[in-house]
């Protein structure tokens with residue numbers, strides 16, 4: 001069905017004109033949302049060659065539809081701190097796109113969370129989830145709550161208040177949240193308990209990243225970090241490179257970072273540095289991961305405490321400085337825009353061979369240009385870090401079937417998924433005239449799957 005649109009002379013409208021026109025509308029409709037604009041521009045620019053071959057997407061105004069969330073919910077989150085003082089935070093959930101499945105995406109608790117952050121993460125999630133091959137749509141949520149320094153009791157009271165509101169909008173076949181920055185096993189547990197209390201029934205599939213004792217999946221904790229390394233392994237292999245014997249720098253020291261370090265080391269790499277939001281550690285012998293895990297996952301300490309146990313190591317204040325350390329492979333696994341143009345140039349000058357984005361949008365667009373212009377192997381976030389949400393979808397499948405797979409079974413599925421994502425990105429890049437550019441490949445491969453489903457389902 002061809003719907004006539006304002007583009008009545010489609011043949012003269014190039015894909016770039018169409019993209020530019022819609023992007024201007026996006027900026028006007030979403031003023032000052034810089035992170036959201038950044039991710040939209042990257043994805044839109046990748047899609048230009050698609051419209052030349054598929055004018056039907058322009059005729060159906062697919063960009064105008066896909067960039068506008070199906071709904072964005074904000075809500076008040078009141079809670080009482082340990083001194084009896086009432087605190088108020090703002091909660092969000094963007095239910096971005098359900099063309100290929102229920103909304104699926106993490107929850108981020110961090111003081112910087114706002115509509116722009118949630119929409120950038122949610123828009124990115126649509127295409128990431130499509131790349132996994134799993135039946136999951138795109139969503140994301142969170143709150144401007146800072147978990148750092150809060151007691152377990154305060155975390156519980158905040159998450160219970162947050163879920164009291166969010167529970168109105170989610171369900172195992174509607175919207176399934178999970179973890180992200182500031183939302184780990186502890187927070188997921190409290191969220192699940194409150195949801196179960198409100199629902200009055202046991203809906204295991206309402207959240208993923210659950211504890212193993214109440215419906216969680218083996219390998220989910222490791223999945224994002226492992227998956228990033230599995231994706232990189234595919235990319236390196238094609239160039240005769242490997243993690244074995246490579247020097248690696250990994251930013252962050254949270255869930256994604258820790259398990260990227262673990263898998264890289266298992267493959268024979270020497271991981272010499274990691275960071276947190278206050279600074280980074282450098283250990284020329286290779287990081288002692290057991291120490292990092294205990295400091296971060298058990299004692300909830302700053303990464304600076306590492307040097308008290310390993311005095312030969314160095315702690316430097318300021319997390320940005322980590323990119324001055326010479327390495328073969330950089331794995332940014334902390335947060336958005338952590339690698340800028342200056343850091344990218346420094347990495348390249350120091351002998352960088354490959355980048356794997358474990359975090360969401362960790363490289364600025366200028367940094368990506370530096371990597372691609374210097375033929376650095378670049379694994380973009382929506383492809384490289386899709387292992388987490390992919391195993392979340394496997395957790396949903398296990399919950400639906402009321403069974404549990406072994407660690408090895410899930411890990412094998414994860415490896416297959418990451419290999420397929422890599423192949424699909426390579427093929428899409430070649431097919432649309434950008435061989436080797438996995439940014440373009442990932443965006444096109446993810447977009448086409450969602451766009452075709454949207455067209456099949458009519459103008460809704």
Ligand SMILES: NC(=O)C1=CN([C@@H]2O[C@H](COP(=O)(O)OP(=O)(O)OC[C@H]3O[C@@H](n4cnc5c(N)ncnc54)[C@H](OP(=O)(O)O)[C@@H]3O)[C@@H](O)[C@H]2O)C=CC1
Nearest residue numbers: 180181182224252253254255256276277334335359360388
């Ligand atoms: N968890 C998941 O399943 C997935 C997560 N991701 C992405 O991976 C990244 C890390 O997430 P995750 O490991 O889950 O989160 P965690 O909260 O477990 O860890 C986040 C890490 O990044 C650091 N960090 C956070 N904000 C900043 C900042 N502004 N500057 C420097 N460092 C910072 C934190 O340091 P500090 O402790 O000092 O705050 C911490 O070391 C995020 O971009 C997330 O969106 C992507 C796919 C899946």
Ligand SMILES: N=C(CCC(=O)O)C(=O)O
Nearest residue numbers: 105106178180388389392
């Ligand atoms: N935070 C995540 C994981 C989302 C999920 O597992 O639903 C991401 O893909 O960015």
